[in-house]
Amino acid sequence: MHCTQGLFQPSFFLIFVEWIKVFAMRSVTKVFLLGAIALAVFAAWWLQQPHGQLALAKATGVKNSAAPASVAPVAAAPAPALVEVTRARTHAVRDSVQAVGNLLSRQSTTLRPEASGRVAALHFKDGQRVRKGQLLLQLDDQLERAQLQQVDAELALAKAQFERNKELVGKGFISQAALDESAANLKVTQARRALAQTQVNRLRITAPFDAVAGIGNVHVGDYLREGDTLxxxxxxxxxxxxxxxxxxxxxxxxxxxxxALEFDAWPTERFAATVIAIDPLIDAQGRSVALRASLPNQELRLRPGMFARVSLTLQERNQAVLVPEQAILPDAQGAAVIRLSPWEEGDQAGGDLQQLPSDTVFRSERVAVELGLRLPGWVEVLSGIHDGDVVMVAGQHRINRSGQRARLAWVQDSDLVPLAPPGATQPVAQASAEGRQAEVVQASVTQ
Incomplete structure (x- = not known):
């Protein structure tokens, strides 16, 4: 009872009212502060917008002080970028595949005696040209010739006996059996004579074909056995x-x-050969096919066993369009080249673009191209670029799409990779596994 009455005392009531007022004032303050913060955020966002900046500029009397370029009356054009260029050019190129091989003689043999005997005479010199049938070595044949002479005498007697018996049979003096016996004796004697002649011939060693003799190690008086190397x-x-x-x-x-063949013995020459045979069987181990080519050698400048670098021509183009490899840009469709032409059509009237003033503005054009053969420092372009087109070789980080403005700095030919000089064979920058290469057609080939 006393507590309830205490709550309604005047002093307590006044304190309670004052507390309510303070709380209400604090809530209003918080609401006001929150509203002020929200208004400030909105004002800052609005001033960042183009129309807000424009309104602010008008209100303050400052013209174009903070207005973005998008609302400027005229946008300032970027200065033309300076890029390095050269012209596309045409040249005859050859697509070839590289290999290595060894020279072989068309025919070769090692002479060996078919019978034992002592060397009676040598009829050739080391390294000498010999002709087919030429006598090269004679073994001692005195015994064999004596046997041949004996058989010749027996053969003459057998022939005479046969002729007499033929006459006697006709006159009826001898029987037919006697004639047949003499005929058989004649044939046997003829066979013995052929055998004796063969024994003599085996002691004569002759050249089986036109050739060049190697270095022998045989001398007169040496005793050779059957099968010894001559x-x-x-x-x-x-x-x-x-x-x-x-x-x-x-x-x-x-x-x-x-x-085309190259040899270390003739480093400045290339020799021409012709494919004469292709093996029908593919090597299962190396997955390769064997080929044989022939080349004339009447002057004997080349020798069997020489190591040869082989270049087989697969295709050749006389009017291939070439650009420096620096001009090639990667592209979603494969590759592209930046081609440049004068911004003003009237600038082309002079014909020679290199004679135009250095401040002449050019227009860029990104052209999709199809690539062909690769050479050292150069790439063949099959489509998209033509002979004489101005292509960019440096500055692609500044000019890489169509419609950009550029000024040209012409690259001197001496600053580019030179095309292959006559007689040179240069490897491809990116050689493939089969050893293919492209080269400029300038080298002469020895027939």
Missing amino acids: VQLQDMDVLYVDFRLPERLSASLRSGQTV
């Missing part, structure tokens, strides 16, 4: 070169294709 003969008028290529190139290979 000398090697090499037919060098025509040489063969055997080499292998990957099976993936089988569809491009055919007899009659031209092969």
Whole structure:
């Protein structure tokens, strides 16, 4: 009872009212502060917008002080970028595949005696040209010739006996059996004579074909046994070169294709050969196909066993369009090139763009291209670029799409990778597994 009455005392009531007022004032303050913060955020956002900045500029009397470029009356054009350029050019190029091989003689043999005997005479010199049938070595044949003379005498007697019996049979003096016996004796004697002649011939060693004799180690008086090595003969008028290529190139290979050969002994020359045979069997181990080419060698400049670097021509184009490899840009469709032409059409009237003032503005054009053969420092373009087109070789980080403005700095030919000089064979920048390469057609080939 006393507590309830205490709550309604005047002093307590006044304190309670004052507390309510303070609480209400604090709530209003919080609401006001929150509203002020929200208004400030909105004002800051509005001033960031183009129309807000424009209104602010008008209100303050400052013209274009903070207005973005998008609302400026005229946008300032970027200065033309300076890029390095050169012209596309045409040249004859050859697509070839590389291999290695060894020279082989068209015919070769090692002479060996078919019978034992002592060397009676030598009829050749080391390294000498010999002709087919030429006597090269004579073994002692005195005994065999004596036997041949004996058989010749017996043969003459057998022939005379047979002729007499033929006359006697006709006159009826001897029987037919006697004639037949004399005929058989004649045949036996003829066979013995052929055998004796063969024994004599086996002691004469002759050249089986036109060739060049090697270095022998036989002297007069040496005793040779059957099968001993006498000398090697090499037919060098025509040489063969055997080499292998990957099976993936089988569809491009055919007899009659031209092969260029290089040898360390003749470093400045290339020799022409012709494919004469392609092995029908693919090597299962190396997945390669064997080829044989032939080349004339009447002057005997080349020798069997020489190591040869082989270049087989697969295709050749006389008017290939080439650009420096720096001009090639990667593209979603494969590759692209930046081509440049004068911004003002009237600037082309002079014809020679290199004579235009240095401040002439050019327009860029990104052109999708199809690439062909690769050479050292150069790439063949099959489509998209033509002979004489101005292409960019440096500055693609500034000019890489169509419609951009550029000024040109012409690259001198001396600053580019030179095309292959006559007689040179240069490897491709990105050689494939089969050893293919492209080269400029300038080298002469020795027939």
